[in-house]
Amino acid sequence: MLKLKRREPQEFMLWCGLLGISFTFLILTIVYVARKEGADWENFYLPKVFGISTFFMLASSFTLHHANQAFSKEDFFAFRYLIGTTLILGVFFIITQYVGWRELKNKGFFFENGKISGSFLYVISGLHILHLVGGIIALLLVFMHSIRKSRYVDAFIYAVNPPNQLRLKLVTIYWHFVDILWLYLYFFFSYHYK
Numbered sequence: 453m454l455k456l457k458r459r460e461p462q463e464f465m466l467w468c469g470l471l472g473i474s475f476t477f478l479i480l481t482i483v484y485v486a487r488k489e490g491a492d493w494e495n496f497y498l499p500k501v502f503g504i505s506t507f508f509m510l511a512s513s514f515t516l517h518h519a520n521q522a523f524s525k526e527d528f529f530a531f532r533y534l535i536g537t538t539l540i541l542g543v544f545f546i547i548t549q550y551v552g553w554r555e556l557k558n559k560g561f562f563f564e565n566g567k568i569s570g571s572f573l574y575v576i577s578g579l580h581i582l583h584l585v586g587g588i589i590a591l592l593l594v595f596m597h598s599i600r601k602s603r604y605v606d607a608f609i610y611a612v613n614p615p616n617q618l619r620l621k622l623v624t625i626y627w628h629f630v631d632i633l634w635l636y637l638y639f640f641f642s643y644h645y646k
Contacts, residue, residue: 516538531598546585
């Protein structure tokens with residue numbers, strides 16, 4: 453008799469959502485490439501601070517990976533510390549993106565002046581930030597749950613509970629996806645904004 457492994461519907465739904473998000477950003481970058489051929493297109497250099505924000509995203513994935521390892525090793529203090537660090541790095545990413553937007557605005561690239569090239573960058577990176585905020589909210593919920601379970605026994609019971617393990621797995625998948633998505637966008641814009 454063939455045994456089927458039970459699949460978590462939440463994980464399936466997450467992967468479907470990630471596929472939809474990927475498709476959205478793929479379409480936006482295809483439209484960008486097509487629109488770049490227009491006569492009203494004006495090139496500019498991508499702000500250097502976007503490189504710093506890329507570092508923050510990579511570092512946040514690194515700390516989240518180690519948070520998962522600490523969780524599985526029942527090192528709950530390290531887990532809380534690493535989840536908190538991941539949250540802070542996510543916020544720093546958003547701050548550096550805002551600094552990059554301000555730099556673009558100071559160079560004359562913003563929505564009101566009709567320079568479509570800058571508008572694409574604002575819309576696409578802003579949409580990415582919106583998805584990152586969703587990840588920050590989910591991570592914040594995981595962090596708050598872990599803070600409430602500060603005693604070892606409570607933390608252990610929390611850690612062996614399958615719904616809590618699934619929640620951390622889903623948040624981790626989503627966060628790493630948003631990180632990979634930003635790497636794609638960063639290299640895409642780095643190549644096209646020169």
